[in-house]
Amino acid sequence: MKQFLTLASMAVFITACGGGGGGGDNDNDNEGATVPITVTAPAPVPVDIYSPEKKSVSSLRLLDASGQSIPNAEVTVSRVLASSSFSAQAVADVLITDAEGNLVVNDLSPGDYELTVTIAGVTVTMQLTVTENNSEEGMIAAVPVKVSTDGAGFVTAIDLTNSGLIISVSGLVYGEAGPIAGAQVSVSGGEGTNGAITSAVTDENGSYVVVINIGNERKEALESGTIRVSAQGYKTLTVSANSDIDVTTSGASAGLNFMLAPEVDPPEVYYSENFEQTAEGAVCGTWTEEYVASTLELDSCFECVVSEELVAASVVSAQAVVEPLLLWNSHSVGRSIYNQAYLDGLVFLAPNDASEGVVVDPQSNAACWYGNDVTGTQSTGNFIGEPDTEFNDDNPLNGGESLVANGAAIVSPQIDLTGLEAPVALSFDTWWEIESVNPNELGFDIMAVEYSTDNGESWSTLARLNPYTDPISGDEDWVPGETEAESIHPRAPIPYSNTGFNSSPQWLQQEPISLDSLIGNVVLLRFAFRTQDELYNGFRGWMVDNVVITSTQGTFPLSDAEIVVDPEPPVDLEFSMTADIYPESSWLNAGSEYTFEAVVNWQGDDVATLMLELETSDGTYLLEEAGVADFNQGEGGDGYYYYDPAGDYTVTKSGGLTVILTAKNALGEVIFTQSKVYSAGEV
Template sequence: MTRSLLVASVALTLAACGGGSDNSSDTDDQPVFNPSAPEAPVVPVPEDGFAPEAKGISDITLVDAYGSPLANANVTISPLSTVATSSLRALSSSIVVVTDSEGNLVTSDLEPGTYSILVSIGTVSVTFTLVVGEDNAGDSMSIIAPLVISEDVDGGVVAVDLSGEGLFVSLSGTVFDADGPVADAQLSISGGDETNGAVATGFSDAEGNYTLTFNVALAKLAAISEGRIRVHAEGYLPYVVTVSDELEINGTSAFSGLNFELIPREDEVTVFYSEDFEQSVDGSCGSWTEYVLQESDYSEEPEEWAGPGVGVAAVALAPVADDTLWNSHTVGEGIINQAFLDGLVVMAPDDSSEGAVPDPESNIACWYGDDVTGAATTGNFMGEADENPQDSLNGGDSLTYNAGAIVSPEIDLTNIEGSVSLSFDTWWEIESVNPNENGFDLMTVEYNLGDGEGWQTLIRLNPLTDPVTELAAEPGIEDEYVVAASEPLDDVFDEQYHSRASLPYSNTGFNRAPRWIAHEPVPLDTLVGNFVTLRFVFRTQDSLYNGFRGWMLDNIRITDEVGSFPISDSTYLPGPPYDGTTEPEPETFSVTANYTPNPDFSLSEGSTRTFTADVSWAGGDQVVGSIKLQVFRNELLVEEVTVTDEVFLGKSTSLSVDAYVGNSSDYVEVTLTVFDDEGEVIYSEQHYHSVAAV
């Protein structure tokens, strides 16, 4: 069985009309970088306290949507606006350079200001914006471009333009304190509840410099714009700032000079419970109990999987193995992922581990993964592998799904006052095909109060959306692609389709090397006053793409720190795994709508457009009472129209409304809502348009 890749088809692009070949000199529609006072405790800073030395950017590394270097790309950097300084030379005209084999290019020192970057590979060109902040202190940065690059069988370049298909954003800056740069600070950017925490995580280097790049669905633009950047370092107070207070994100863009000054921590953290697994014996995970999931460990009403045309079957579950894959993992075991050695999975571009399973941060950690060493160096969560066949780069197939938990002793939270949170160190690497919270390789933290309600979901670690990559090959889709090669298109799509099956999704992002990170504290305030049992649960949910290195935990603690990680919006457990069969589809109510203008189109600024929806519906015994078409600009309703059953043409109708689309910094949302005869919503969908300069 094969699962198809889903890609959001909403459109929001930074490029002007004409397919991104050039940018207008008008800078009103460019992303804005707004340095502001940090939202951290304010303490006096000595007059001779450290301040990063401002400098221009002289080295840039370009990567594609997969994080792979953009080699041999033609790059044009043009100034849109600059800020005069005494130490940096202004870039008065465009510069044209070519990246090397690692995606690197050397520029003149780019002074503070806004720049248009045009990247061309073959006949494909994309345009986006770089904003260099006045306090930029790093001379290099990495930038993600809205492109996917691969090769055909003859070594020709296959380039796919993803402009308008997702958010491709790069951030860089410096972390420091009053004494100098802060190394190994952990930085993350989050859309909160809407992204289930961080969409990207990175660390500062020895000079305090960091880079964050991320690739997420375009629908998360508003959430990330109003989301948070969080900086955490041992011995310092957490630094949290709202994204919109610092910068304005519009589609694909890059920002440098986003600096953070940390304040040393003086208060002591109270620890109510801890487990570091150092007392593990014979493979056990400290005082926690390993457990193979049973039928009762899934919800009675399975959640619908987002995959196309496949329903989740409610299957009778039984243990699939006598032992769970949870086990203690000690320093020096030297386990290598056999799926990597067999060519079933690949390492992320920034991963130099050669498939090694990392050592714990201390001596012992708890890991969900095979721990056989010697001749068989498994190192993944395949369990019993499906050897027939194991095709190259298929991600690794198991004979069946697998799932397991580690369960804590009962924890006393009855005599605690004030804020309480759960924190832990974590490292994980799973599939990138469908890693979303309703997909596969699910990682959850669950709780039981012993009140007869059973296990409930506290948080999920999976992202809410899958990464944005090229669309699947479908009839007629060839026009969406440009291939700089002599190979016929059909052969390219059949033989060289750039699948995500072999690529990882990790706790630092899509196709990024996993790292040990300190998980953002999880609020437990609602559980105070109870005896609580916790468990960490891994569920593959199917037998596909299980050749990755799994989930590792260490230093679990409950403290008096304030929790901030989003609590799950549903306390119910995930549905049962997919068993490889598809149940007959009942005749269900469905709606089809064709829109004018097409949702993939960018709208010209300053125009008034007629938005039309031709709607039809079928299936089931659902009664349609009315249908509403609404047009929003920047989330504010500007026009709407409603039709009722009196003007329905059988099971179809048409709606139209005129609306002003705004300027090139705006975006337009078109919403269709279908109501039954009681006025209840029975169907809705949204589409987005960017507004581009002409």
């Protein structure tokens, strides 16, 4: 389409203001005379305004609820005819998808269709819509079904129609000059989903596909949700989600196009950090790093996937770490760090992830990354920290288990917000990949933006960045089994990223977070990551780049999450231990039963296990073994402990016995031992 700008011909009248200085009634005096001069405008200049070419859909690709292709499915496509006595009319015979879930269809012109998919004896029906503005011949259709294939090639399917919503939307983002590559399309349920639940970045043709996967409890939030479209150099566009797509039922829609207008007045920039120049004492740019404890409120943990006992034990274990793990580091271009947990078979990549497990390059020359950049360990390229190597080696696809939880934050220098006027907002480029077991208010691997107005003495949460989606994948009713393998959640190896459930992470720009409430203060900001437990930590973590504070309206939901953000760090006391072993007398009577006990006191958080054993001529007997969850806090406060391991044993014959007390650290190394020798005789 072309539009024309036209300048009309104009007659310009020039009035003379006087002659050569003469006056009076001279006939040659031109004062007051009007001289018409005609100016002819140039020919119309055509200005090309891009308009997408409209197309019919000629091919479909089917995905299941986890983003996997659906091969060998029987498919029928029927057009919905509102004026017909029949509700739908088939547009083709039964079709079969190929190995990648693709099939060729007769040209589907704009309209509504009924898509019926049958696989492994399960049939699912959903709506498919081709809009008037569709400009793509191919279309993605995410289907509310979970398809699995076991090692023997046996296929099973689960109908998820009544479990939640699976909606796929595709289209084009363009401007006056044509398609816009690198534009960002995000779908959000606002506070109900804590921001965007799925996002996509347009390709070189301006095309995008987003897949919404949410549980039933989030459907209401989506009904009042928004679609946000942004691109550098353009005004951000926000539209109501339910005005363009049906968010009440699962379906697929093609041709949802967005035209962006150029940004005429860019916002004023008050602060920026690209992490490219690292200052002395800083870890990334001018930002320093500090430990934050990983804690969890257990009041509502009946909704958690793991048990309260397991979480409580992991929290205590995390507090027992003497040297906290600080995993933030400066990440530069071209390092080619692979996620070892993926290479070792502990986690999957998303179906649309072609990275082979490589940690992404920064947006600029450097970014700040929460993940291990030290090569040669199972924790390389992820945030496992200290790996539980024995458990990981014995249990593939467990998500990557750590010995203890970990957490740390990067902290900004002082930022002066005095003298500013609203609106003021924080934004940054972000890339992240974490666990998918429970993405909701109780979810783990917490990413938060926090602030301090007292120079770091105390901290408050500004925004928690984890979305609340409760995606559906057919394992919502899973219950742990009795063995280690049966206690691994089916979603343990599946990632959740900033583009959605089981979707490849991409660099996105964070929706602006309002700082209006902090205007008038000098503040510190920090980005804090907390695993919360030792489970499912084998993913690639969180990366931040190009932090800016601008005169932009903040729209991201502010946090009211109950997160402990300023706990005291563990007390780092030098380890020492004392023990008394009882009975006090070293002479025992053969044939009598005795209670052997050790009264143990120690300082420092080194001890992970206490063992009390009895060594006799017949063998060695374990009287008691205790872990950090059993230890009692000593009178000295944090870092001081006591425990009294004990056990009963009947001395059956004369001879020597030895009671041995052993203390081990989290790595299983013996750090203290004490023994007492007894002699038994006949009375």
